[in-house]
Amino acid sequence: MSAQKGYLPDTEEGLRFFPEQASTFAGDLDFLFIGLVAVCAVMTLLVFGLIVAFTYRYHASRQKPREALPSARTSHRIELSVLGAMFVIFMGLFAWSTHLYLDLYRGPEAAMTINVVGKQWMWKVQHPDGVREINTLHVPVGETIELRLTSEDVIHSFYIPDYRIKHDAVPGTYRKLWFEATKPGQYRLFCAEYCGSYHSRMRGKIIALDPADYQRWLDDQGERETPEVRGASLFRSYGCSGCHLGSSNVRAPSLAGVYGRPVPLASGGTVMADEAYLRDSILQPQKHVVAGFSPIMPSYSGQIDEGEILSIIAYLQSLEPEDQALNPSDTTRGSAMPEGTAQGESP
Amino acid sequence: MSTPSLEQRWPRDHYLSGGFRLRDWLLTTDHKRIGWLYFASITFFFFIGGIAALLIRLELITPGGDLLSPDTYNQMFSMHGIIMVWFFLIPSIPNTLGNFLIPMMIGARDLAFPKLNLLSWHVYTIGALFVVLTVLLGAVDTGWTFYTPYSTLFTETAVLAAATGVFVVGFSSILTGINFMVTLHKMRAPGMSWMRLPLFAWATYATSLIMILATPVLSITLLLIAVERLFGIGIFDPALGGDPILFQHLFWFYSHPAVYIMILPGMGVVSELITCFARNSVFGYKSMVISIMAIALFGFLVWGHHMFVAGQSMYAGVMFSLFSFLVALPSAIKTFNWTATLYRGRILLTAPMLYAFSFIGLFTIGGLTGIILAAMAIDVHVHDTYFVVAHFHYIMVGGMVTAYLGGVHFWWPKMTGRMFSELWSKVAALALFIGFNLTFFPQFILGYLGMPRRYHEYPADFQLLNVMSSLGAGALAIGYLLPLVYLTWSLFRGKPAGANPWGATGLEWQTSSPPPKHNFVQIPRVSEPPYAYRNQDQETTG
Numbered sequence: 088m089s090a091q092k093g094y095l096p097d098t099e100e101g102l103r104f105f106p107e108q109a110s111t112f113a114g115d116l117d118f119l120f121i122g123l124v125a126v127c128a129v130m131t132l133l134v135f136g137l138i139v140a141f142t143y144r145y146h147a148s149r150q151k152p153r154e155a156l157p158s159a160r161t162s163h164r165i166e167l168s169v170l171g172a173m174f175v176i177f178m179g180l181f182a183w184s185t186h187l188y189l190d191l192y193r194g195p196e197a198a199m200t201i202n203v204v205g206k207q208w209m210w211k212v213q214h215p216d217g218v219r220e221i222n223t224l225h226v227p228v229g230e231t232i233e234l235r236l237t238s239e240d241v242i243h244s245f246y247i248p249d250y251r252i253k254h255d256a257v258p259g260t261y262r263k264l265w266f267e268a269t270k271p272g273q274y275r276l277f278c279a280e281y282c283g284s285y286h287s288r289m290r291g292k293i294i295a296l297d298p299a300d301y302q303r304w305l306d307d308q309g310e311r312e313t314p315e316v317r318g319a320s321l322f323r324s325y326g327c328s329g330c331h332l333g334s335s336n337v338r339a340p341s342l343a344g345v346y347g348r349p350v351p352l353a354s355g356g357t358v359m360a361d362e363a364y365l366r367d368s369i370l371q372p373q374k375h376v377v378a379g380f381s382p383i384m385p386s387y388s389g390q391i392d393e394g395e396i397l398s399i400i401a402y403l404q405s406l407e408p409e410d411q412a413l414n415p416s417d418t419t420r421g422s423a424m425p426e427g428t429a430q431g432e433s434p
Numbered sequence: 435m436s437t438p439s440l441e442q443r444w445p446r447d448h449y450l451s452g453g454f455r456l457r458d459w460l461l462t463t464d465h466k467r468i469g470w471l472y473f474a475s476i477t478f479f480f481f482i483g484g485i486a487a488l489l490i491r492l493e494l495i496t497p498g499g500d501l502l503s504p505d506t507y508n509q510m511f512s513m514h515g516i517i518m519v520w521f522f523l524i525p526s527i528p529n530t531l532g533n534f535l536i537p538m539m540i541g542a543r544d545l546a547f548p549k550l551n552l553l554s555w556h557v558y559t560i561g562a563l564f565v566v567l568t569v570l571l572g573a574v575d576t577g578w579t580f581y582t583p584y585s586t587l588f589t590e591t592a593v594l595a596a597a598t599g600v601f602v603v604g605f606s607s608i609l610t611g612i613n614f615m616v617t618l619h620k621m622r623a624p625g626m627s628w629m630r631l632p633l634f635a636w637a638t639y640a641t642s643l644i645m646i647l648a649t650p651v652l653s654i655t656l657l658l659i660a661v662e663r664l665f666g667i668g669i670f671d672p673a674l675g676g677d678p679i680l681f682q683h684l685f686w687f688y689s690h691p692a693v694y695i696m697i698l699p700g701m702g703v704v705s706e707l708i709t710c711f712a713r714n715s716v717f718g719y720k721s722m723v724i725s726i727m728a729i730a731l732f733g734f735l736v737w738g739h740h741m742f743v744a745g746q747s748m749y750a751g752v753m754f755s756l757f758s759f760l761v762a763l764p765s766a767i768k769t770f771n772w773t774a775t776l777y778r779g780r781i782l783l784t785a786p787m788l789y790a791f792s793f794i795g796l797f798t799i800g801g802l803t804g805i806i807l808a809a810m811a812i813d814v815h816v817h818d819t820y821f822v823v824a825h826f827h828y829i830m831v832g833g834m835v836t837a838y839l840g841g842v843h844f845w846w847p848k849m850t851g852r853m854f855s856e857l858w859s860k861v862a863a864l865a866l867f868i869g870f871n872l873t874f875f876p877q878f879i880l881g882y883l884g885m886p887r888r889y890h891e892y893p894a895d896f897q898l899l900n901v902m903s904s905l906g907a908g909a910l911a912i913g914y915l916l917p918l919v920y921l922t923w924s925l926f927r928g929k930p931a932g933a934n935p936w937g938a939t940g941l942e943w944q945t946s947s948p949p950p951k952h953n954f955v956q957i958p959r960v961s962e963p964p965y966a967y968r969n970q971d972q973e974t975t976g
Contacts, residue, residue: 103895119809130798131795142781162774174763177760177762184812240588242583275884279819283584
């Protein structure tokens with residue numbers, strides 16, 4: 088019904104009262120949830136039962152005199168034991184849930200990282216080998232998939248109920264979210280953080296495929312540029328290469344091999360050159376000025392979109408320190424640049 | 435205790451007699467009349483917010499967006515949230531019942547600063563009307579949470595004007611809080627020691643403390659939004675080097691304690707109702723007081739549980755989760771003690787008692803689902819879904835609004851001097867309990883299935899549960915409209931109540947109904963602890 092105006096037809100699920108378990112995390116989480124619901128149900132029934140029983144037993148219509156109340160000391164002891172029991176139960180539940188959360192937070196080693204950019208009102212997806220999708224995400228079953236989430240405008244939230252996972256996509260930051268699909272099929276993708284007029288149409292789907300089917304699907308996607316190649320050409324077309332490559336190292340630091348290393352700053356101290364650092368350096372170059380250089384780089388804020396930034400990061404990530412004098416124009420001649428095989432060349 | 439000769443007499447001179455010109459109301463400094471002014475204002479805002487809620491539920495009967503446009507829908511839930519939180523729930527019990535009762539409960543003739551009290555109402559009403567107008571005319575669509583950068587950079591609506599109104603209303607909260615605190619410290623009658631204060635007074639004290647400490651943070655946050663929008667200084671906007679998550683921290687640093695502003699007074703009311711209609715002293719008075727204060731203080735340490743999936747550090751998340759579990763302990767003790775107060779009592783199932791039982795039931799469900807949400811791993815799944823919507827409605831509507839109605843019924847004879855229909859009031863209490871559960875219980879299931887909140891359209895197979903919820907909202911509306919009818923009727927036709935129709939022990943019942951202009955002909959002396967129903971029992975039966 089909504090699909091007529093929406094972007095994608097909804098995945099058919101039929102009437103259900105409990106969501107499907109389709110990721111490795113879902114089963115563990117449901118177990119915890121059902122455990123918590125059971126504890127809560129027992130407590131609720133206890134309160135309801137006591138109210139009904141006392142109201143019946145001590146209704147005003149029963150005339151006979153009431154016995155004395157328990158002494159202050161006895162009531163105090165009763166309270167303390169209730170408090171103690173609740174404390175133990177709550178701390179047990181806290182430990183259980185926190186344990187599960189820490190597992191989720193840290194996550195296993197990822198087999199691939201997929202970039203997801205939220206934008207009013209769609210999800211733009213970029214696979215590691217350059218395939219792009221909108222509002223749909225194809226993933227292989229049985230592999231740890233890491234998503235790198237960001238947003239071009241407001242805060243969105245990437246939510247797959249059947250996988251029991253969610254994370255906000257916050258503009259200006261990269262957030263990580265991982266999952267491992269267990270069953271081939273189609274699953275719903277929702278934006279969970281209110282993002283304006285068409286928030287409720289920012290729905291999509293996850294298509295989980297067996298690894299062989301996934302490979303076939305990838306192969307069917309035809310011509311594509313890997314993010315590294317696209318990044319390399321962007322690096323040139325935005326004029327980054329003018330200062331940041333070559334052996335001169337005069338106006339700006341060379342960026343070959345910078346990814347994942349500490350960078351000394353002009354303000355003293357160092358900063359780890361991760362995705363967030365590289366992104367900040369493109370959009371807010373004055374934020375972290377590298378030691379020994381002047382703050383002369385212009386900001387690219389407003390001129391470059393999140394997908395392009397991610398490609399440039401992928402390109403920088405692919406460079407090795409020995410690629411010192413690499414000239415990006417060479418690498419883009421071929422259709423793909425196998426990582427680490429690019430040859431340095433003196434200008 | 436109460437003198438029977440005074441019981442059935444309609445007082446010749448009382449606070450409502452004479453003075454019916456407009457300025458006798460708008461410029462009154464009598465805390466009881468100001469209580470009525472608030473009563474009128476919040477009832478008005480409640481029904482405006484309620485109409486928005488009904489439109490939301492009507493829209494959600496079908497999965498497609500057919501009744502309202504997406505933008506109108508977004509404005510409706512924003513208006514519903516803004517009005518219900520700031521202009522109904524926060525002032526509901528403290529400013530109506532609290533205003534009316536606090537001086538009487540402690541044996542004082544008025545609040546410490548009567549003129550400040552009047553100013554507080556004017557500030558509140560003008561600010562709130564301004565916000566309602568801007569929201570309606572300026573089409574604010576940010577939700578009551580005003581999350582950046584949507585609110586600062588992307589919506590083209592009158593956010594700044596609405597924020598200004600909320601900012602202004604904040605001063606009303608602060609002034610009221612100061613007034614209550616000073617009154618409770620300085621104006622207690624002889625013999626009314628801290629440990630003899632009714633629990634409603636303690637709850638009001640804790641609420642005032644939160645109002646004074648938390649509201650300025652909200653004001654500062656709204657001011658920072660204005661600074662960013664007007665001068666382009668990057669505070670929350672990532673493009674200017676700001677941090678949108680900082681807004682969430684500041685917002686919830688106020689708004690989570692504000693949740694306790696929205697429940698503590700309800701707990702206070704229910705303590706009065708349960709003791710009166712169980713004819714028993716409260717079980718564990720001291721631990722009830724400690725729990726109230728513990729909730730108020732711990733309430734300041736849990737705001738981060740609104741940001742488990744926004745990207746806060748793992749360690750911060752663990753601490754916020756831990757404190758969220760711990761803050762449930764005092765609430766659990768209170769629930770246990772209310773139940774234990776029934777033990778060996780003489781229970782009367784009056785309408786106020788039915789409301790009190792509803793409160794305990796709904797608050798227990800709301801509180802325990804709060805425990806489920808405090809478990810971080812589960813929050814990852816149900817955050818921003820209908821599970822959260824159901825949870826906080828159980829607390830704020832099932833808890834606070836039910837307690838508010840229970841309190842209004844309980845003290846109505848005192849405020850007006852007249853009784854209301856016993857039958858209709860019980861029907862209304864039942865309609866509320868059934869309607870409420872039918873509206874909000876299905877939303878827990880919807881939430882776990884994954885339906886996000888603030889959705890104008892939704893996948894078709896969520897329809898059944900949404901229809902149930904909308905039907906429940908209809909029944910709930912009856913539960914709210916009925917009291918409006920029979921209470922209004924009782925204002926003119928209800929039979930005289932007498933000073934103490936419920937046989938309650940508080941000081942407010944020792945003066946005539948309606949009370950004289952200055953509450954007491956003679957300031958009472960207090961010689962026994964609160965809720966001495968058992969002594970009364972012995973006096974009458976033994």
